[in-house]
Amino acid sequence: MKTRIPTILSHTLLSAFLVIGLAACNDKEATSQNSSSKTAEKASESDSKKNKKQEKEAIYTFPPLTIQKQEQVLLETKQGTMRYLGYAIDEGDQYLLAIRFEGKITEAMKNNFYIKVILEDSEYDEIDNEVKPVNILPTKEGEIHLYRLETPAQGRKIVRLDVTFQKSENKLVNTTPKQNIEFQESEQEDITKTFQLPEPNGTMKIPGEIGFKTLEHSDLSVVKEGEYGIVKINSISLSPTYNSLTISGSIEYKTDLYGNPKFRYFLPASKEYGNMELELNTETEDRFKGTKVPFEANIELNEPIGKQQGEFYFAIDDIMFGFDLVTGKELKELHITRFPLGEKGYGANRVGYGAVEKFPSLFGFEDTNGNIYFDARVITGFWYGYGENTKGHSLYKIDVSGDYQTLSFQLGTEKTDEKINPNAKAFIRIYDTEPQFNEETGDILPEPKPLYERTLGVSDKLEPVSIDVKGKHHIYIVYMSSEIDNSVWDNSLEKTIHVPVIIYDMRLSK
Numbered sequence: 001m002k003t004r005i006p007t008i009l010s011h012t013l014l015s016a017f018l019v020i021g022l023a024a025c026n027d028k029e030a031t032s033q034n035s036s037s038k039t040a041e042k043a044s045e046s047d048s049k050k051n052k053k054q055e056k057e058a059i060y061t062f063p064p065l066t067i068q069k070q071e072q073v074l075l076e077t078k079q080g081t082m083r084y085l086g087y088a089i090d091e092g093d094q095y096l097l098a099i100r101f102e103g104k105i106t107e108a109m110k111n112n113f114y115i116k117v118i119l120e121d122s123e124y125d126e127i128d129n130e131v132k133p134v135n136i137l138p139t140k141e142g143e144i145h146l147y148r149l150e151t152p153a154q155g156r157k158i159v160r161l162d163v164t165f166q167k168s169e170n171k172l173v174n175t176t177p178k179q180n181i182e183f184q185e186s187e188q189e190d191i192t193k194t195f196q197l198p199e200p201n202g203t204m205k206i207p208g209e210i211g212f213k214t215l216e217h218s219d220l221s222v223v224k225e226g227e228y229g230i231v232k233i234n235s236i237s238l239s240p241t242y243n244s245l246t247i248s249g250s251i252e253y254k255t256d257l258y259g260n261p262k263f264r265y266f267l268p269a270s271k272e273y274g275n276m277e278l279e280l281n282t283e284t285e286d287r288f289k290g291t292k293v294p295f296e297a298n299i300e301l302n303e304p305i306g307k308q309q310g311e312f313y314f315a316i317d318d319i320m321f322g323f324d325l326v327t328g329k330e331l332k333e334l335h336i337t338r339f340p341l342g343e344k345g346y347g348a349n350r351v352g353y354g355a356v357e358k359f360p361s362l363f364g365f366e367d368t369n370g371n372i373y374f375d376a377r378v379i380t381g382f383w384y385g386y387g388e389n390t391k392g393h394s395l396y397k398i399d400v401s402g403d404y405q406t407l408s409f410q411l412g413t414e415k416t417d418e419k420i421n422p423n424a425k426a427f428i429r430i431y432d433t434e435p436q437f438n439e440e441t442g443d444i445l446p447e448p449k450p451l452y453e454r455t456l457g458v459s460d461k462l463e464p465v466s467i468d469v470k471g472k473h474h475i476y477i478v479y480m481s482s483e484i485d486n487s488v489w490d491n492s493l494e495k496t497i498h499v500p501v502i503i504y505d506m507r508l509s510k
Contacts, residue, residue, distance in 0.1 A: 102142035209306035217328030391442030412462030
């Protein structure tokens with residue numbers, strides 16, 4: 001005979017079993033969560049130990065630094081912020097000031113401000129265009145620049161900063177004067193601010209810059225042909241102190257020439273650039289067709305560079321190169337807006353004799369739609385003319401020799417506070433051979449035909465330009481004014497006749 005369990009009792013037993021089962025599940029889940037938590041803690045501890053080990057074993061171009069916090073916003077715009085973080089005192093009893101650039105202004109050239117650093121006893125020191133940062137450290141928050149003062153600390157406090165920001169001003173670039181023409185500098189006033197600094201409030205750790213694992217890339221065998229010669233790059237090496245580079249190679253001449261080649265370089269991260277003559281190890285400066293001459297270029301940098309600043313561009317006369325110093329591989333695209341303009345190759349006469357250009361600033365350049373650009377050049381007028389009642393022009397020569405395919409950039413009108421004749425025009429012409437001019441009128445002669453042309457008025461927006469440079473050595477960008485006037489001002493209208501033109505984001509690509 002089967003025994004029947006009453007319904008209530010069966011429900012009670014079932015509930016008990018469920019409770020026991022759930023409790024067991026909860027225990028297992030709790031055990032699993034505790035196990036996961038412990039695993040995560042162990043992983044976190046392992047990562048922390050690993051990071052500390054990597055930090056300890058890392059070779060720094062500039063070691064981590066702890067500063068005394070005195071944070072002050074020095075400049076704040078829609079494009080970003082310039083922030084004083086604080087200071088440290090180095091082993092030589094000299095101040096190291098930490099300034100961080102945040103947002104889009106990290107792209108700006110940072111040599112157009114002046115800081116007077118005032119100590120508690122009224123002594124002061126200065127940071128100006130001549131004072132280069134001892135290091136530039138890219139971080140998630142921005143780009144930290146460290147400036148070393150010459151004045152010893154001697155236990156004194158920094159109590160005040162007087163900061164002057166220089167607005168963009170006109171300047172001549174790449175000048176070999178054929179005729180002296182005066183131009184009017186920008187009348188925009190500088191901006192000066194005073195900051196009373198509080199007592200240091202705690203400390204802040206500034207991350208170091210980790211160096212390269214490989215200091216030398218040999219057996220590169222990169223060969224490129226220019227207008228007057230064929231250049232082979234054999235090796236690129238970085239000094240153990242990370243502040244000098246050596247490039248070794250050879251030049252095979254395609255024609256007889258006299259003189260040493262020109263060498264230019266540019267580091268996109270720090271925006272450091274330079275020009276020098278490449279001295280060849282020969283008795284004379286005569287160069288003969290069919291001969292091959294070895295060279296070694298030694299570049300002393302303003303500050304040590306690390307793997308976050310590993311891109312390096314250089315040109316030997318008209319031949320352009322770009323390398324990743326971390327891998328030793330050649331770059332497929334160069335951002336050359338601020339690359340220094342050069343000379344016609346292998347000791348020949350300079351072409352591209354100048355332009356009236358607006359110097360870049362932390363405020364950038366504004367187009368007629370209100371957009372701000374930093375990686376840009378602005379031509380503000382012509383520099384060279386043939387005399388009274390002739391048209392004047394400015395000219396850029398861009399070297400593009402190598403295995404590159406395309407030169408691209410954007411072109412348009414800059415917004416300006418200056419009064420411009422509303423009917424003024426700027427004529428832009430682009431050539432792959434040196435343009436010729438009528439010396440009686442200043443007009444460009446009809447030959448050669450331009451690769452590109454555009455007429456810009458006072459409010460024309462930026463538009464993309466793409467030039468095929470395959471097999472070409474140089475690109476010439478010519479700016480001409482619409483008026484026959486060799487002065488910067490149309491005195492009868494009291495308005496400038498020159499339309500300022502922005503050239504933005506210039507790239508040379510394979």
